[in-house]
Amino acid sequence: QVKLVESGGGLVQPGGSLRLSCVASGISLDDYALVWNRQVPGQEREWVATWFTDNSANLADSMQGRATVSRDNGKNIVYLQMNNLKPEDTAVYYCRTVDEAYRGQGTQVTVSS
Numbered sequence: 001q002v003k004l005v006e007s008g009g010g011l012v013q014p015g016g017s018l019r020l021s022c023v024a025s026g027i028s029l030d031d032y033a034l035v036w037n038r039q040v041p042g043q044e045r046e047w048v049a050t051w052f053t054d055n056s057a058n059l060a061d062s063m064q065g066r067a068t069v070s071r072d073n074g075k076n077i078v079y080l081q082m083n084n085l086k087p088e089d090t091a092v093y094y095c096r097t098v099d100e101a102y103r104g105q106g107t108q109v110t111v112s113s
Contacts, residue, residue, distance in 0.1 A: 002026035009107030020080040022095035033098040038091035085111045
């Protein structure tokens with residue numbers, strides 16, 4: 001059974017940092033690129049980043065200079081490190097495979113003072 005499980009969300013003050021994890025089981029991240037999206041209830045889902053199997057990544061303009069995406073060495077875990085968080089980053093963050101075959105349940109990020 002394939003599962004993607006996000007974790008690492010929480011409440012953080014503006015300017016703070018969080019590291020989100022996407023743990024994959026049942027598939028190998030040697031074979032699947034991942035996408036991070038976020039969504040605020042009632043709004044469209046927003047692309048955040050794409051991680052590729054060569055450990056490179058593309059980031060949305062809103063995340064440039066504030067986020068990095070990387071894989072834990074040899075493990076089936078991809079991290080989204082977010083720094084200098086802003087209230088507008090508040091959302092549920094999801095990871096999914098690029099082919100949209102698999103998606104996690106999301107982790108809530110709230111940026112508030």
